[in-house]
């Protein structure tokens with residue numbers, strides 16, 4: 220069965236009705252149920268076969284902007300439902316088709332909220348823009364997970380930030396505005412290895428980071444991966460500007476709406 224056939228086999232129970240199909244593409248009417256039950260307009264979506272997966276876009280940009288990086292709509296209008304290489308997207312089974320529709324329905328519900336809030340909803344699963352940034356994000360999340368579930372939560376809640384330091388050879392990590400660690404970029408290590416670890420169990424174990432089950436390395440890698448993520452996102456927006464892609468104006472704080480930073 221092709222990816223499109225797999226999707227068709229479970230479309231109805233996923234609030235999608237086939238309008239027409241042919242030649243590697245299908246048009247669906249999709250109306251995800253909202254929690255409030257309030258009626259809302261139908262999305263008319265075009266799904267195209269793309270190898271073992273598919274791409275999906277509004278047939279005509281009607282309810283959504285034709286492009287918006289903040290809203291995960293690519294310059295060609297297709298929706299960004301996955302992290303590309305980070306997660307598999309082959310639709311080769313009924314289960315994979317269910318997962319795909321689930322992601323699409325979530326995406327469409329988020330779009331409704333985004334339009335109302337003028338920002339992307341759901342901080343905890345905010346995703347990096349561009350595949351390079353997404354790779355850094357995935358690595359940073361692995362580092363944070365190694366330091367404990369609470370540490371990972373603080374990353375996902377956007378409470379970890381890099382300090383804007385003057386020195387290019389160093390990077391410092393802040394949590395809620397307070398400095399956690401400083402890292403020497405060139406040597407890829409914490410500046411002060413005798414410093415108390417910052418993992419979830421640090422207050423119980425009272426160990427220096429260097430002696431706390433590899434956490435000094437995880438902390439240093441985390442800072443450098445966050446740094447890489449930030450740079451990759453800046454590059455992503457620079458490329459969009461070079462490509463003359465303009466902000467759709469539906470989101471507050473869209474980096475594309477602002478003049479290039481530094």
Ligand SMILES: [Zn+2]
Nearest residue numbers: 287466467468
């Ligand atoms: Zn936009």
Ligand SMILES: [Zn+2]
Nearest residue numbers: 291299348349
């Ligand atoms: Zn995206």
Ligand SMILES: [Zn+2]
Nearest residue numbers: 416418431434
């Ligand atoms: Zn530790």
